[in-house]
Amino acid sequence: MTLPRPIRSPYEAHVRRKQLGLWALGGALCLLFLLSLRIGAIPLSWTEVLRALLEEDAPRQMKLVVWNIRLPQALCALAVGSGLAMAGACLQTLLQNPLASPFTLGISHAAAFGAALSVMFLGGGGMGSTLADAVAVTHLSLTVTCAFLGSLFCTGILLLLSGRRGSTSESIILSGVALGTLFTAGTLVLQFFADDSQLAAMVFWTFGDLSRVRWPSLVLMGLVVSATGGFFLLHRWHYNALAAGEETAASLGVPVRRVRLGGMLASALVTSAVVAFVGVIGFVGLLGPHLLRGLLGDDHRYLLPGSALLGSLILLLADLGARTFLAPRILPVSVVTSFLGVPLFLFLVLRKNAL
Helix, strand or coil: CCCCCCCCCHHHHHHHHHHHHHHHHHHHHHHHHHHHHHCCCCCCCHHHHHHHHHCCCCCHHHHHHHHHHHHHHHHHHHHHHHHHHHHHHHHHHHHCCCCCCCCCCCHHHHHHHHHHHHHHHHCCEEECCCCCCCEEECCHHHHHHHHHHHHHHHHHHHHHHHHCCCCCHHHHHHHHHHHHHHHHHHHHHHHHHCCHHHHHHHHHHHHCCCCCCCHHHHHHHHHHHHHHHHHHHHCHHHHHHHHCCHHHHHHCCCCHHHHHHHHHHHHHHHHHHHHHHHCCCCCHHHHHHHHHHHHHCCCHHHHHHHHHHHHHHHHHHHHHHHHHCCCCCCCCHHHHHHHHHHHHHHHHHHHHHHC
C-alpha cells in the first residue's frame, strides 16, 4: 500500500522552486570551482588535482600549482564575486534602480583612487624583486583604509544627493557615473606623476586581476566579505519592505534612513576591500543580481545568497575565460567582465527608457 503524497500549497511549491534554484547554483559553482583548479598553463587531470589537495606526498610541482596559484585565485573569485554581487543587490533595492552597483555608482573608482593615493604618498604598494610579488600590497591595512575612505567619500556624496528633495534614482545613478569619471581622472593624474614602481602598482589595481592575490590578503578580504554578507542577510526583511517602496516600508516600522545608510556603508566597505587587493572589477555587481531577479524574484531571503552564488559563478567563468582565450597569455579578469557587462548595461538602459 502506497501512502498518498502530501499536497503542497502554491506558496510551498514557490519556495521549493527557489530552494532548488539555490541548490542548482551551488552545484554548478562547485563543479566550476574544481574545473578552475584543473585548467591553466600546466594542465592537470582530476586525479592530480585531488592528489594535490588531499595527499601530502603528492609531487611538489603539482602541489605548488594547486595550493600557491590556482586555489587562492579560485577562492579569490568566490570572495570578490559574492561580495560585489551582494553589494549590487543591496544598492539596487536601496536606490530602487536596477542599474545600481558599486561600479556604476563610482564607488569602485573612488576606492581605486584611495588605493592609488596610498601608493603615491604613503608607500602602500610597489614592485617586488621576484615574479611572484612583482606588484604587491606592502601595507594591507593602510591600503584598505585609504580605499575605504575613498569609497566612503563617494558614498557620502550619493547619500547627500539621495536626501535632497526631488532627487530620483536616475539622478543618483547619473551622479554616480559622473563621480566615477571624476575619480578615474584623479587616478590618471596620480599615474602621470608616479615613478615606475608606483605606476605599476596603480595600473595593476586599475586593471583588476585575481592572479596575484596571496593567502594573507585573501583571508582579510574573506573576513570583510563574510561580515558584510552577514549584515546584508540580517536586514533581508527590511530590504523586502523597501522593495515595495519607502512609504510602505516606513508604515511597517522600517527605519528607512538608517537601513539605507547602513546598507550603503556596508557596500562601500566590501567594495574597498575588493579594490584594495584585486583592483576595479566592473559589472559583476550588476550582472549577478539582475540575472537572479529574473530567476528567483525579489525576495531577499533568496536573492542575497543567490546573488552571492551567481556572482561567484560569473567571476569564476570570467577568470577561466581570461586564462584560455589568448593562452598562454592571461587577460585581466576585468576585461572579460566588461565585455560581458557592457551589453547588459546598455540593454537595461534601453529597456528602462522603453517602459
